[in-house]
Amino acid sequence: MGETETDDEDGSGGTETESEDVLVCPECGAEAVESERGETVCPDCGLVIEEERVERGKEWRAYSSEEEEEKSRVGAPTTQTMHEKGLTTEISRGDVEKSERRETMRRLRKWHERARAEGTERTLRFGLGEIDRMSSALGVPDGARESAAVILRRAQKDELLPGRSVEAVASAAVYAACRQAGIPRSLDEIADVSRVEKDEITGTYRYLSRQLGLEVPPADPVEFVPRIASELDLSPEVESRAVEILEETAGIGVGKSPKAYAGAAVYLAARLLGEEVTQEKVSDVSDASVVTIRNRYHDQAEALGVDPDLDT
């Protein structure tokens, strides 16, 4: 509901109707110009007349039918993909009359603005652009893209950028966002579209994930089961049996490759239920080698106390 059209039309001593385009500075009367970022500033005194309008762009969409993972989904209400949400600092006019001082004043203001704009905003803008570019190249959904933008913003706010290339941070942010969203897009593909080496991305990613304390839960093997099972044309019984296996052997899976673990469970479940599937096919669809599938599947069989060859 709320059409937030609360216009500031309250003409306090308002002269007459002001045109949409031309605004005059209430202090010095000069006509204001528009800066690069869409603000309207007085060219003489540097007063910001109209700040950048707040755009609440895309709404924040609920992610998926996920469990109570909502707590890690802390997004900002306004879209984070845009730079400069409207918080600016400007040097206001003191009372200076002499044109000499005024000129110094202007220069100072310019320097200040430039320093701020170029120091942080420009890199941020560039990083956001990189995030967008890589995201579309990889087909990353919007939710994860926004998460990446949030991560980049936080990194910049915490002054984590100095000494590090923005591209690396942007790449790491995309990677982290993908992992948080449970998207299989992994390091190699990101390194492909990024301009930095994979080593730097991983290093930056580690650094970020520690400094920012961003939680990347180790992928739950159960997540992979439906995809694997359906891609192998296995029955739903196998699928649910695989999930059972994963739950019962939850202890020994830590530290191992989750995908391989899921694949092994599917394979074991299929074998227990008498459905024919080769290890190689399982390894194909679960992105794990045959031998790893084999190892995990043996682990699970042993942990369950069943012998791999007993058919029901």
Add this chain to the structure above:
DNA sequence: CATTCGTGAAGACGAAT
């Protein structure tokens, strides 16, 4: 004959100094 199994060397990853 196909599938599965076991092993050792090589690379990759994460943690710690």
Add this chain to the structure above:
DNA sequence: ATTCGATTTCACGAATG
């Protein structure tokens, strides 16, 4: 930034059905 421990992967040959 490098070193270390664990894990995964690859490549081979053997065993099993």
